[in-house]
Amino acid sequence: MKEAMPQVFPKTRHRFCMWHIMTKVGEKVGGKLAKDEKFRKELNAIVWDKTLGREEYEIQWNTLMTEYSLEEHKWFKQMYEIRSSWIEAYYNDVFMRGLMRTTSRSESENGLFGDCINTHGTLLEFFTQFESAIEMQRHNQARLVAECETSYPPMKTPLQIEKHASSLYTNTIFYDIQTEILEGSFSCKISRKEQATDHVLYTIQEGKKKSFTVQYYKENETVRCSCGKFTRVGILCRHAFAVLKDDDAEVIPAKYIIPRWTRNACAHNRANGDIQQGGSDNTEREEKRLTAKLWSEFYSCIALSQANTSEMQEMLD
Ligand SMILES: [Zn+2]
Incomplete structure (x- = not known):
């Protein structure tokens, strides 16, 4: 290989x-x-x-x-x-998007199919079992998407940047980011801050033993940390959040928002990008639920007519 x-x-x-x-x-x-x-x-x-x-x-x-x-x-x-x-x-210079343990991924797929598939079965049996394994995954996916659309994780800091993160990311990724924001606020200290020509150089002390350097270019919203977490995983590290907090930043800079971790990546059925804390009253909530359902039906229709141009045209008409 x-x-x-x-x-x-x-x-x-x-x-x-x-x-x-x-x-x-x-x-x-x-x-x-x-x-x-x-x-x-x-x-x-x-x-x-x-x-x-x-x-x-x-x-x-x-x-x-x-x-x-x-x-x-x-x-x-x-x-x-x-x-x-x-x-x-x-x-640490390769963008891995968190894919560090490919084995655990392939092994978990292996486990999933292994549980449903009888290795001595016939081809027909295999196909039926394979279909139900896939169906199970689709069901899980739909459940996670629905959970993400209807629930909003509680905030742990009064920081605007945390709120911004919760509106952007899927719940699972948000919890990871929330940890980074919390750690950045409570277990990271700025031990040095120097003004260079076009950026500020921070030295961040994490706990007692670890220390990292963060370059912050406010002009073009670049925050670069020596730990390299963003390159590895695609989310900002606690050290970067410590720096952003020091600068009173209220949002995560756009270039650090990786689409695949956002709510929009899987939830197509969203009427708009405005994801505020759940509806205040019943009608609003009902409206949201119906909108979500409508979008979902709509996407199913598109999926059904796809690859058939005359059907697509008919639907468009
Ligand atoms: Zn870092």
Whole structure:
């Protein structure tokens, strides 16, 4: 795959699965070390730390190898040599949109179909079971969309930016962002603030041990943090929120709003982008419910007539 990938997908960065590599640790180190909780914990802390830079990773990895006399261990040596193919720090310039654990995704699909499909069945049985598995997923999707359209998560700060986030993102993503806003407000401190020619350079202290630098270009609403969370996941980090809060920003800058995380990405059946806190009275709520339903029916009709131009024309008429 490593040879074929750059030829077939020249613009793609191929990455090895961390999960698969890490599941091999036990078998590779064998015996005593495999059962050593402390070793496992220390190794995991290095490998899975999303905020570790390349240099820090290399220092920590090598220190651990020395501590457990694994410097000459064939497998660990090899894993270190190919570190740029699986360690997070070497991918922090690639926009991953949170897709860090592709295995858990494919495995969960695998699990879903595995539960519904009988491997010894006939082709016909397979097809029926496959259809019901898909139907189940569609049902889940519809449920999540409906939940997102009718419920609004409670705010945890009086900040306008939090309200803005809740109106933009799906509930699931909003909870992640809410955590970042909260942490940015309560566990991050500005330890230094310097005015450079075209931006302000912040040093953000998170807890006692971690420190990050954030460049803030107010003019073009750019906020760049050294932790690289936005590039990895597609949502702003707590350090960026600490800076935005310091500047009294009320909205998330447009360039940091990734459409795929927004309510509009899945909920087509919305009359307009105005998503204020639920309707104040019954008529308003009823109107909203009917509008949502109408849009949903409308989209179903479009889907039914799609690929058939005469039907589409008829519908348009
Ligand atoms: Zn950050």
